[in-house]
Amino acid sequence: MPLLDIRNLSIEFDSPHGRIRAVDRVNLSLNPGEILGLVGESGSGKSLVAKAIMGILTDRWTVSADRLRYNGVDLLALSASERRKLMGREIAMVFQEPSSSLDPNDTVGHQFNESLPMDECDVPFYRRKKWRDEQIKGLLHKVGIRDHKRVLKSYPHELSEGLCQKVLIAMTIAYKPRLLIADEPTTVIEAGAQDQIFKLFKKLNQLNDVSILLITHDLEHVENWTQTITVMYCGQTVESGITKDIFKQPFHPYTMALLQSMPHFDEMLNHKSQLTTLSGCVPSLQHLPIGCRLGPRCPRAHRKCVETPVMEKSRGHYFSCHFPLTENIE
Amino acid sequence: MWFYIARRVNLFVFTVAVLFLLVFVMLNALPGELATNLSGIQNPTMAQYDAIVNQYQLDKSWFNQYISFIKQRIHGDFGVSFSDAKPIYDEMLRLLPATIELCIYAMTIALLLGLPLGIIAAVYYKKFGDFFLLGTSLIGYSIPVFWLGVIAIMYFGLDLQWLPVAGKLNLLYQVEQVTGFTLIDIYLSDIQYKQLAYQDAIAHLIMPTLTLAVIPAAVVIRITRTTMLEELNANYIKAAQARGQHPLSVIFHHALPNAIQPVLSQITLQLSTLLTSAMVTEVIFSWPGIGQWLIQATYQQNYTIISAGVLVCAGFVIVVTVISDILLIATTPRRRSAEYGSV
Ligand SMILES: Nc1ncnc2c1ncn2[C@@H]1O[C@H](COP(=O)(O)OP(=O)(O)OP(=O)(O)O)[C@@H](O)[C@H]1O
Ligand code: SF4
Ligand SMILES: [Mg+2]
Numbered sequence: 001m002p003l004l005d006i007r008n009l010s011i012e013f014d015s016p017h018g019r020i021r022a023v024d025r026v027n028l029s030l031n032p033g034e035i036l037g038l039v040g041e042s043g044s045g046k047s048l049v050a051k052a053i054m055g056i057l058t059d060r061w062t063v064s065a066d067r068l069r070y071n072g073v074d075l076l077a078l079s080a081s082e083r084r085k086l087m088g089r090e091i092a093m094v095f096q097e098p099s100s101s102l103d104p105n106d107t108v109g110h111q112f113n114e115s116l117p118m119d120e121c122d123v124p125f126y127r128r129k130k131w132r133d134e135q136i137k138g139l140l141h142k143v144g145i146r147d148h149k150r151v152l153k154s155y156p157h158e159l160s161e162g163l164c165q166k167v168l169i170a171m172t173i174a175y176k177p178r179l180l181i182a183d184e185p186t187t188v189i190e191a192g193a194q195d196q197i198f199k200l201f202k203k204l205n206q207l208n209d210v211s212i213l214l215i216t217h218d219l220e221h222v223e224n225w226t227q228t229i230t231v232m233y234c235g236q237t238v239e240s241g242i243t244k245d246i247f248k249q250p251f252h253p254y255t256m257a258l259l260q261s262m263p264h265f266d267e268m269l270n271h272k273s274q275l276t277t278l279s280g281c282v283p284s285l286q287h288l289p290i291g292c293r294l295g296p297r298c299p300r301a302h303r304k305c306v307e308t309p310v311m312e313k314s315r316g317h318y319f320s321c322h323f324p325l326t327e328n329i330e
Numbered sequence: 331m332w333f334y335i336a337r338r339v340n341l342f343v344f345t346v347a348v349l350f351l352l353v354f355v356m357l358n359a360l361p362g363e364l365a366t367n368l369s370g371i372q373n374p375t376m377a378q379y380d381a382i383v384n385q386y387q388l389d390k391s392w393f394n395q396y397i398s399f400i401k402q403r404i405h406g407d408f409g410v411s412f413s414d415a416k417p418i419y420d421e422m423l424r425l426l427p428a429t430i431e432l433c434i435y436a437m438t439i440a441l442l443l444g445l446p447l448g449i450i451a452a453v454y455y456k457k458f459g460d461f462f463l464l465g466t467s468l469i470g471y472s473i474p475v476f477w478l479g480v481i482a483i484m485y486f487g488l489d490l491q492w493l494p495v496a497g498k499l500n501l502l503y504q505v506e507q508v509t510g511f512t513l514i515d516i517y518l519s520d521i522q523y524k525q526l527a528y529q530d531a532i533a534h535l536i537m538p539t540l541t542l543a544v545i546p547a548a549v550v551i552r553i554t555r556t557t558m559l560e561e562l563n564a565n566y567i568k569a570a571q572a573r574g575q576h577p578l579s580v581i582f583h584h585a586l587p588n589a590i591q592p593v594l595s596q597i598t599l600q601l602s603t604l605l606t607s608a609m610v611t612e613v614i615f616s617w618p619g620i621g622q623w624l625i626q627a628t629y630q631q632n633y634t635i636i637s638a639g640v641l642v643c644a645g646f647v648i649v650v651t652v653i654s655d656i657l658l659i660a661t662t663p664r665r666r667s668a669e670y671g672s673v
Binding site for chain 1: 455456563564565566568569570571572573574575576577579583584587588662
């Protein structure tokens with residue numbers, strides 16, 4: 001049974017121009033102990049999916065799904081207090097905009113204290129402070145922060161985005177969650193330290209059996225660190241499957257275009273396709289095309305593409321396209 | 331941060347200078363002798379006139395006159411009243427505390443009521459509680475103070491006879507004015523029936539204070555609600571929720587501390603409105619404060635009192651605004667950083 005099982009998740013909001021579907025029937029499934037990459041251009045709705053899983057979208061969003069299950073528990077049916085027991089402890093999330101994810105009016109140290117798992121603390125109360133300090137120090141060292149004293153005394157605006165991100169990662173792993181949702185965890189971190197974070201994730205994954213949903217648009221990270229990927233475009237899932245397979249042979253024109261935007265990809269490519277980068281840009285939510293949302297930009301688009309393609313399966317590999325790259329069209 | 335404070339103080343000095351200039355121009359433009367308008371002495375004798383000319387340098391340029399006008403006022407010489415020739419400064423010292431007392435109590439009540447209700451409205455956004463509080467605060471905001479005061483007097487004062495309708499304290503209690511704040515004065519005095527005096531003073535306070543508190547309370551509810559809503563949708567709140575923190579802890583440890591500073595700074599902006607309604611309230615409840623005195627002076631075209639009142643009330647608003655501004659900077663870590671100082 002998958003740890004995280006999402007079927008036809010839609011996220012909508014009411015705008016002056018009517019109801020807009022920012023995320024349209026997205027499917028995602030994450031097995032225990034797996035690292036899943038969720039990729040897609042900016043604005044494709046990755047963060048919305050993550051926030052819907054955490055249940056922290058504001059009231060103006062409507063979330064509906066055929067299935068939104070964590071470990072068999074229906075996340076949409078949870079009461080607020082049941083949800084609280086799960087969030088932070090079982091499912092944890094690293095947010096995309098680190099400095100705004102910390103309370104600007106409170107020191108980092110104080111906020112860190114609040115997110116420590118006090119129910120795991122078995123020392124008498126007079127040694128608690130020491131225990132806390134040790135825990136925090138250990139967690140901060142794990143994410144590569146050496147001068148923890150300065151960091152803990154600082155207010156968020158005094159730290160760089162990268163440091164804030166590292167602090168947030170340290171805070172999220174304090175509870176040893178079973179599912180870690182990392183929304184672009186390393187985009188603001190300097191190149192050298194990115195690998196350290198990924199190694200930490202990998203270690204958590206292997207030693208503690210943490211499953212990770214890695215949201216990113218850096219395909220190199222996806223290639224190096226994930227076992228499966230799901231590709232999103234404009235609020236729809238376009239392709240999902242095992243990372244290696246997809247990198248070897250993408251089925252969907254959009255995935256192909258993404259891969260080709262990677263440096264050195266041409267050398268890896270043993271397929272004689274002649275696709276170049278897609279023309280145009282991502283449509284705005286107010287002007288979504290009907291049918292396949294890639295339609296206007298897709299070099300393979302045909303008349304049939306005004307119907308939304310259904311998800312198809314081929315050799316453990318899902319895609320939604322009427323004319324996958326493996327089929328020849330004339 | 332010091333840079334920021336210096337800028338504020340600078341701004342303060344300029345605003346006050348402009349305020350004095352406006353009052354000075356006003357006194358020039360009003361009908362009658364300038365010497366009389368400035369000093370308040372009606373039909374001065376020759377010797378008095380010479381003294382005034384010397385004091386206000388009326389034989390020099392207008393700029394010299396302006397500067398010496400400021401000097402006189404800052405040294406506490408506000409001239410004498412047109413009608414009874416009493417020094418205005420002493421009169422103000424006697425009356426101002428009563429007004430401030432009323433305003434402080436009203437503001438305290440407004441905050442005690444408005445802050446929690448505003449938080450509740452924000453937490454129950456778009457639910458029944460929110461609509462109810464918004465509606466109530468709209469009604470509170472729209473009721474004219476004088477009408478509310480008169481209705482209260484009619485009902486609680488005359489019909490039910492629960493509360494006294496006028497004044498600060500029953501004349502039975504001979505309380506000497508030391509600070510001007512009734513409750514403190516009673517505490518400092520050595521009269522026999524202190525307990526009864528307290529009761530009487532509070533009974534006198536209830537109606538004016540509550541009448542005056544209605545509008546600020548409505549404003550506080552609305553400001554708190556808007557600010558809290560903004561904070562509750564902020565990323566760090568979502569992050570705290572995602573870490574499974576208890577909603578009460580999220581509201582009181584994170585959202586509220588961030589919301590309270592903008593709320594307080596916006597409420598300071600309401601101070602001038604509060605003073606205006608305080609004047610009306612004082613007239614209705616015959617509260618011996620500066621407002622009642624000023625409004626009487628307006629009827630009598632008592633220019634020295636009017637100009638002194640304008641200076642003091644506006645000066646009070648400016649001082650409180652600057653102080654609260656500086657306090658706000660000092661208590662907000664984000665704004666304490668240097669880059670904010672240059673805004
Ligand atoms: N608060 C909001 N109000 C209106 N539209 C929003 C809001 N938040 C997100 N959206 C829209 O929803 C869509 C998906 O946004 P989302 O943040 O999930 O994108 P993303 O895939 O995470 O992009 P990025 O890579 O930039 O993080 C975008 O088109 C965005 O414009
Ligand atoms: S369905 Fe049509 S438009 Fe959409 S990706 Fe496939 S070929 Fe392109
Ligand atoms: Mg995002």
